Amino acid sequence: MSQGPTAALLAWYDRRGRDLPWRATTDPYAVLVSEVMLQQTQVARVVPRYEAWLVRWPTAAALAAASVADVLRAWVGLGYNRRALRLREACAVVTREGWPDDLTALPGVGAYTAAAVGAFAFGRHRVALDTNVRRVLERTGGPVVLSPPPGRAAAFNHAAMDLGATVCTARRPRCDGCPVRAWCPSAGAVAALPGRARRPRPRFEDTDRWVRGRVVAALAVGDALPAVAPERLDRALAGLARDGLVVRGRTGWRLP
Numbered sequence: 001m002s003q004g005p006t007a008a009l010l011a012w013y014d015r016r017g018r019d020l021p022w023r024a025t026t027d028p029y030a031v032l033v034s035e036v037m038l039q040q041t042q043v044a045r046v047v048p049r050y051e052a053w054l055v056r057w058p059t060a061a062a063l064a065a066a067s068v069a070d071v072l073r074a075w076v077g078l079g080y081n082r083r084a085l086r087l088r089e090a091c092a093v094v095t096r097e098g099w100p101d102d103l104t105a106l107p108g109v110g111a112y113t114a115a116a117v118g119a120f121a122f123g124r125h126r127v128a129l130d131t132n133v134r135r136v137l138e139r140t141g142g143p144v145v146l147s148p149p150p151g152r153a154a155a156f157n158h159a160a161m162d163l164g165a166t167v168c169t170a171r172r173p174r175c176d177g178c179p180v181r182a183w184c185p186s187a188g189a190v191a192a193l194p195g196r197a198r199r200p201r202p203r204f205e206d207t208d209r210w211v212r213g214r215v216v217a218a219l220a221v222g223d224a225l226p227a228v229a230p231e232r233l234d235r236a237l238a239g240l241a242r243d244g245l246v247v248r249g250r251t252g253w254r255l256p
């Protein structure tokens with residue numbers, strides 16, 4: 001064995017890593033946009049939205065100057081509209097004061113997003129623990145086996161994310177094709193573990209989140225509000241108003 005597990009992982013990433021547009025930049029604003037979009041939305045859906053977003057608002061200052069209504073309209077379909085507002089607020093802070101050392105000081109930026117932006121944009125030695133990376137580190141034994149080499153935190157994070165997303169998946173890890181198999185104490189053993197019982201989940205259409213999304217999407221294009229039970233609609237509108245996502249005008253509800 002001529003190389004260690006981290007080197008093997010990075011070599012695999014060089015050959016097989018996913019080619020994603022936000023990986024070609026170190027602009028902290030672009031990285032932040034990608035990370036916020038990716039928080040709850042699948043990669044394939046984010047790619048075209050990310051590219052269009054950067055064409056429309058190429059800088060933090062441009063986004064900070066945009067109207068809330070325009071930002072919400074551009075966010076329709078990405079879900080969790082509050083993320084768009086927090087992103088705009090974060091850009092306002094950055095435009096006024098610059099990027100803080102502690103990125104969690106920015107609205108909507110938690111520990112994971114701060115670590116990701118820190119590693120990808122500022123070259124900081126951080127591991128961004130998303131679900132995939134956390135699973136990979138748990139199965140391989142953590143930083144004793146896999147940790148970013150000096151100066152390569154960005155590549156390490158991308159590699160661990162890709163390994164978790166495409167090889168060391170939650171339900172069926174493909175250990176045979178895994179670049180760190182030789183060092184992994186879980187190799188070949190995970191599939192034999194009893195699967196976790198899946199809790200039954202309500203249909204998305206039955207959730208308040210669905211109604212909220214439909215309301216914002218309708219107001220974005222001037223459509224009628226969704227035809228749902230009045231109490232569901234009232235609850236959604238009250239929550240959206242509380243979050244600053246809709247306001248009641250003289251002629252009815254509208255985006256801010």
Ligand code: SF4
Pocket residue numbers: 136139140167168169173174175178179180181184185186187188190
């Ligand atoms: S050997 Fe299997 S369990 Fe270990 S990291 Fe690779 S895919 Fe995951």
